Amino acid sequence: MNSIDPPATVSVLDRDQIRDLMTQVLAAQGKDLPSGESADLREIGFRSLDFSELALRVEDEIGRELNFDAPGLRNIRTVGDVLDLLAELQDAT
Amino acid sequence: MSDSPVPAASVVLVSGGSRGLGLSIVEDLVAAGLKVAAFARTVTPELAKLADTEPDTVLAGSVDVTDLAAVTAFVRRTESTLGPIDGLVNNAAIGQDSLHVHTAPDALARLIETNLTAPLLLTRLVLRRLLATSRRGRIVNVTSICAQRGFPGLAAYSATKGGMEAATRSLARELRDRALINCVAPGFFASEMSAVLGSTQLDQIVRRTSTGRLTEPVDVLPVVRMLLTADTNIHGQVLTVDGGSNT
Numbered sequence: 021m022n023s024i025d026p027p028a029t030v031s032v033l034d035r036d037q038i039r040d041l042m043t044q045v046l047a048a049q050g051k052d053l054p055s056g057e058s059a060d061l062r063e064i065g066f067r068s069l070d071f072s073e074l075a076l077r078v079e080d081e082i083g084r085e086l087n088f089d090a091p092g093l094r095n096i097r098t099v100g101d102v103l104d105l106l107a108e109l110q111d112a113t
Numbered sequence: 114m115s116d117s118p119v120p121a122a123s124v125v126l127v128s129g130g131s132r133g134l135g136l137s138i139v140e141d142l143v144a145a146g147l148k149v150a151a152f153a154r155t156v157t158p159e160l161a162k163l164a165d166t167e168p169d170t171v172l173a174g175s176v177d178v179t180d181l182a183a184v185t186a187f188v189r190r191t192e193s194t195l196g197p198i199d200g201l202v203n204n205a206a207i208g209q210d211s212l213h214v215h216t217a218p219d220a221l222a223r224l225i226e227t228n229l230t231a232p233l234l235l236t237r238l239v240l241r242r243l244l245a246t247s248r249r250g251r252i253v254n255v256t257s258i259c260a261q262r263g264f265p266g267l268a269a270y271s272a273t274k275g276g277m278e279a280a281t282r283s284l285a286r287e288l289r290d291r292a293l294i295n296c297v298a299p300g301f302f303a304s305e306m307s308a309v310l311g312s313t314q315l316d317q318i319v320r321r322t323s324t325g326r327l328t329e330p331v332d333v334l335p336v337v338r339m340l341l342t343a344d345t346n347i348h349g350q351v352l353t354v355d356g357g358s359n360t
């Protein structure tokens with residue numbers, strides 16, 4: 021009998037991998053992710069639900085949930101903040 | 114059916130009476146001459162001081178509202194210390210500040226257990242003792258504006274408060290004139306629970322409020338006291354104290 025293996029998951033995504041997923045989230049809305057980490061999220065149109073989508077995509081990749089409270093979300097202003105927060109959340113779970 | 118009004122409560126049990134609105138309710142009821150038993154997981158120095166200063170009037174206990182055995186023991190202790198309970202304020206609750214999709218299942222279950230299951234069980238316990246001894250009483254459930262209006266980050270919390278309001282209406286039908294049961298639904302006020310709100314959110318709430326200011330516990334106290342003590346014939350209702358943010 022053939023068994024279907026679950027998709028392989030990695031335990032933690034690095035900044036570049038998270039950045040790739042962020043590019044995909046923005047691309048799905050026809051938006052671009054500027055290079056560097058200092059771009060302002062409001063200027064590139066990355067909203068709080070986009071952060072949710074990105075977090076859920078990261079969860080899919082690492083195979084576990086990254087549940088978190090909203091206050092942390094209120095402090096993210098730049099692309100670098102997004103990458104920092106997702107790195108922090110992965111470390112915490 | 115009796116044609117006399119349900120008498121004012123004289124011995125009131127307040128859940129979550131250690132700080133915030135609950136502590137203010139305890140202080141207010143004591144000042145109004147009622148006997149009060151209050152519990153929370155941690156008895157704060159303020160509550161302990163009140164109980165020490167007025168041992169014949171105030172009883173304080175360290176009890177988790179989700180621990181039915183401990184709650185039952187505290188109810189019995191209250192009855193033997195202060196007398197039969199004829200008033201209940203379901204005030205203990207925990208808050209939430211997380212989008213539904215990012216709320217862990219165990220956090221969601223804890224919210225429902227603390228804010229909905231536990232007060233329903235406490236209400237059941239107090240009512241059973243009231244009915245078994247031919248007494249009449251009053252119950253006030255502290256709900257929230259969140260039961261009527263949507264706020265992001267509060268889905269499960271709002272569901273518990275809406276659940277208490279729905280239960281209140283059905284219980285009013287069940288209890289008829291044996292006990293009056295109502296809800297007080299405050300708007301946001303400053304406390305440990307609401308400390309997570311950012312200044313942008315608070316500004317937005319104030320802007321949407323007709324009176325132009327946030328609710329304060331002191332605004333809520335006369336309403337709770339009235340429901341516990343005044344002859345009003347108010348039954349199965351939700352009294353909203355929020356400065357008109359939902360108008």
Ligand SMILES: NC(=O)c1ccc[n+]([C@@H]2O[C@H](COP(=O)([O-])OP(=O)(O)OC[C@H]3O[C@@H](n4cnc5c(N)ncnc54)[C@H](OP(=O)(O)O)[C@@H]3O)[C@@H](O)[C@H]2O)c1
Pocket residue numbers: 128129130131132133134135152153154155156176177178179203204205206207227255256257258298299300301302303304305306307
């Ligand atoms: N703050 C607001 O903006 C707001 C708005 C509308 C409605 N409300 C409602 O008003 C009520 C009081 O809120 P608050 O702002 O005064 O909250 P708070 O300052 O956080 O106080 C909550 C109280 O409940 C107790 N409590 C929590 N979990 C408990 C448990 N498992 N067992 C026993 N006691 C428990 C707490 O003590 P321990 O932690 O030591 O147990 C404390 O005494 C709540 O029902 C809340 O939903 C609040």
